[in-house]
Amino acid sequence: MEEADDDAAAIHDCSIRLLARREHSRLELQRKLEARDFMRNDILPVLDALESQGLLSDERFAEVFSRTRVENGQGPLKIRSELQARGVSAEIIDHALELVDDSWLVHCRAAWRRRFGMAPADRREWSRQARFLSNRGFSAEQVRRVLDAAAEDDADTGS
Known part of the structure; x- marks a missing residue:
């Protein structure tokens, strides 16, 4: 019985140290504790307690x-x-x-501007810029709108 209390205290202390560094999701914290060789059956009640205390x-x-x-x-x-x-x-x-x-289009345009700043000159460059923005996690619609707007801006300035 005393060993279980010691394990719970050790899990709690380890959890608090990890949470003091940065926020963790419940699953992330559980995985980190399991990687430290704590048993899942011992971990789950501690995580429940941390959640009820508002620490997790x-x-x-x-x-x-x-x-x-x-x-x-x-x-x-x-x-x-x-x-x-x-x-x-x-x-x-x-x-x-x-x-x-909720202004993901603004963020997409900002990411594009930081990386490229110039409208794509041809289809190959358009694809390269679109891939970059897609890999950053923007939707196809957001990417298309940003690149189309860049091309329109470029055409308006006469470049």
Whole structure:
């Protein structure tokens, strides 16, 4: 019985240290604890307790994660995929993406401008720029609109 209490205390302490560094999703934290050779049956009650105390929150993790990724120029598709891989539910992801930003087209254009700044000169360059933006996590519609607007701006300036 005392050994179980010691394990729970060790898991709790390790969890607190990890959470002090940055937010984690429940699944992420569970995986990190399992990698430290703690048993799943010992981990789950500790995670439940941390959630009930408000120290572990998938909602908070998703919001912080999303904001950071948006600041780094990533789009909603990539952010959604990364959050899903970390075990965050679709409802929480939707909510986090709504809280973070709804002007994805502006972010897509900013990412394009930082990387390229000039409209694609030919189809090959258009494809290269589109791939870059798609890999950043922007939708095909967002990419098309940004590149079309860049071409129109380029035509308007007479370049």
